[in-house]
Amino acid sequence: MASLGMGVRVAGVESTELSVTGESVQQLYSDYIQNRFLINRRYQRKLVWAVEEKQKLIDSVVKRLPIPLILLAESQHEGMARLEVIDGLQRLNALFSFIENEFPVDGKYFDLETLADTKYAKDHGSLTQSEPVWDRSACRDLTNYQLPVSTYRSASESSVDEVFRRINSSGRHLSLQEIRQAGSTVEIAGLVRRLSAAVRGDASLTDYVSLQDMPKISITNRELDYGIFDAEIFWVKHGILSRDAVRESRDEELVLDLLLDLVIRPLAPSGSEYRNAAYGDERGSSTTSASAIRSRLLTIGQGEIERRFMETLDLIEETLDVAGAPYSSWTVTQQNPRGVPRHFHALFVAVAQLLHDDQQKVKSKESFAAALKGFWDKDLSVPGGGNWGSDRKSSLIEAVKGYLRSHFEPTQNEHELRLQEHALQFESTLRMSLTEEALFELKQGFCRINAASEFDKGSFEKILKIASAMANTRAEAKGVIFIGVADDATDAAAIERFSGVQSHRIADFHITGTQHELDAMGKSIDEHFRWLIDAIKNSKLEPRFANSLASTLSPFRYRDYVLWKMEPAALNSPVMYDGKFFIRNGPNTDEVTGAGLIEMVRRFPS
Structure with missing residues (x-):
């Protein structure tokens, strides 16, 4: 299908270029696995289609029925060209999740051998073929199906918000509250968004989430291996x-x-x-x-x-x-x-x-x-x-x-009161790690599992190095480090074996707390708090960041567990640990050298 370009003006904001093209499901899936699709949760807050609704969409594609237009906006996010999904989130997710064998249609699954991308994922173990399988020709027809896609170029945030409100208020696809909330910048809207997501359990650390990560915080009517x-x-x-x-x-x-x-x-x-x-x-x-x-x-x-x-x-x-x-x-x-x-x-x-x-x-x-x-x-x-x-x-x-x-x-x-962390807020923040690995870190405690009375200085210094790497992620980045949470059932079992502490499970996380360590070290919470503040300030972190990080340290109670939280925040320039720069790549912490230093500095335009 030929591309059509035009200038549009929305609600008095600047003119933007709109292109309308036909895109095959295969091409859109290729963009998806390259992590190009971005979801702005100021207005696209939930994935809520049930499996039955997804199956109906696939059936429409099979029958060559027209699918409503997908509306995207070009944007830059973390130095990468992205496509922000204005309208079509549920439809794109339905197509991609069917291709990845998350549900069947008419009792059969997409054949992963159909596409080079899915075959590669199957061969390398990231996708598993479910049985029975659709006919290969039917799979090929589905991936060749052309969807109408409109893309805004040079679109501002305000114009994207206005377009979203208009297309949904006119067709009444959204509820009255969703229309009120969509792109609203009033203070109460931010509070409603944050608190509602915290209660539901689908909160994210930032407004922007990759489409690949959205299923992890989707709302489902079935107990799947992911989602809520x-x-x-x-x-x-x-x-x-x-x-x-x-x-x-x-x-x-x-x-x-x-x-x-x-x-x-x-x-x-x-x-x-x-x-x-x-x-x-x-x-x-x-x-x-x-x-x-x-x-x-x-x-x-x-x-x-x-x-x-x-x-x-x-x-x-x-x-x-x-x-x-x-x-x-x-x-x-x-x-x-x-x-x-x-x-x-x-x-x-x-x-x-x-x-x-x-x-x-x-x-x-x-x-x-x-x-x-x-x-x-x-x-x-x-x-x-x-x-x-x-x-x-x-x-x-x-x-x-x-x-x-x-x-x-x-x-x-x-x-x-100072020790009281709100349970819902803690659980919500913990779940954010599903979509923001680079800005989250969990540690089971301050001591080795088999030696609860001995403070593990090397492990604590590693935490501080991670904190510096989080601060170097980008301007205005803010990370979260919880101490007293094991992200591995094996560690939780070992703590129970050595210290007798039974963990509390939230999703795949195991709350173990640090009270058993404090008891073994003979310290009160306040004594350990003061000691940790001194340890941070006298660490290998550069002083300006060490002082900033120390000010965020806080002990808190969750149920009967004592945990600790630090919130490393970016300064106006990159920070060093032990005279070196580090950066987070997903859950990994890597030293930055050579050309990488120039790229890191560019993330701090001030």
Whole structure:
């Protein structure tokens, strides 16, 4: 198919060149394995197609039916030319995952011998042929199928955002919340995006994720070897929202409503008009306008609001773990027509106010769980859909607080608060390592597994060298190093054998903590913290970076484990360790020499 080039103007932004071509599935797959496709998670947040939907797309290709246009934008990312997927994420993933044998169509799998790329992967063990196999000629026809592809060249971020909003708002492919969220730059949108992804478990360290990595954080309706099983997402697991509601981003709408009630005082009404206003719709309420929210966030701090949200949700989830039952059946024991999202909303805001406005803490999760049993069978009026007026909402939340207050008590223990890392935030950050290997590192501890009383100086120096390499990744890079997490079941088993510590598993990670090492060394957390600060500052790191890194060291508790976190951040120029420069290539740390030094310096334009 011939290429068509044209200039377009979008919403008053600069002119961009648009080319429309026919691209074969084979050519697109070649771009895919070369890691050219990039996903911007400011608007493309989830992979949500079920296997059945993917099979329907393959069936359409087989029957030579037209497939909607794929819309891309040329961009540069980390020094490489990429194709940002504006529209067509689900379709591209369906095609490529079928080619790689992740699911069958009509009970048969794509023949990996059809393409040179898949044959190579099969021969080298990165792909495995499933049986039975499609006819080779049918596979060849599929890979020769031409898809219409439009590519924006010289497109700015704002024009890409606007195009995405327009093509989805006109065709209503997206929910109202997804349209609000798509490319929005207001502060509340960033909070909604980060917190929603943390709760679902599909968070990523940066806004940009390779299409190859997206399946690792996809939402699936089957327990596959990758991705997030939708039945295990907090909202679905506890009967607060349905699977379909999460797929349509109703969870983000609920998170938005909860955040507005953490930020705005007095409480504002809840409803579409107020949500729209929060995203800058000037026709909406001034009470929840973007400017009003911005002012409150500046006063309280985005980080503080994020902390309050996570702490509240953690307490509710840990209490339900004690109850051993999902939220919906535990809190409502009688037939009840009232909306579960609304009464969860009321409970959440009431608990948040007790924790943060009233400076209370729960006396016991066991007694709190008992208090929540059949809670919504009480004579509490919870409205259904539509707008929720501020007066009715406020009176309900005050009533909920009245019922729960006896299960809380004042807290002023700053030491314990400093050690408290929010469980959801930690789990979310840990999962980010699936898509950002270069900026994550996990270590099982400070000591050798078979000698918990002896600090392993060589291993710690290796951690510091890795930190310097993370800081050299690119300008504004920020890495994460967790100590107390084994990424290998063998190490976790060895720690249990030598120290008696049973690990807690999250995905393929094993939480072992470092308390057994502190006990063996005869140190308190504070003593070890001060010692580590001195060790970092007196290490082989150059002083300016050593001081920066030391300021990020923090111990924290997750469940009953004591862990440690460092967040190495790029400075305005590359940093050295022991007089040498290092860089991260995936999970590996390599010394940079020769021409590589020039390339590294170019990553720091200032």
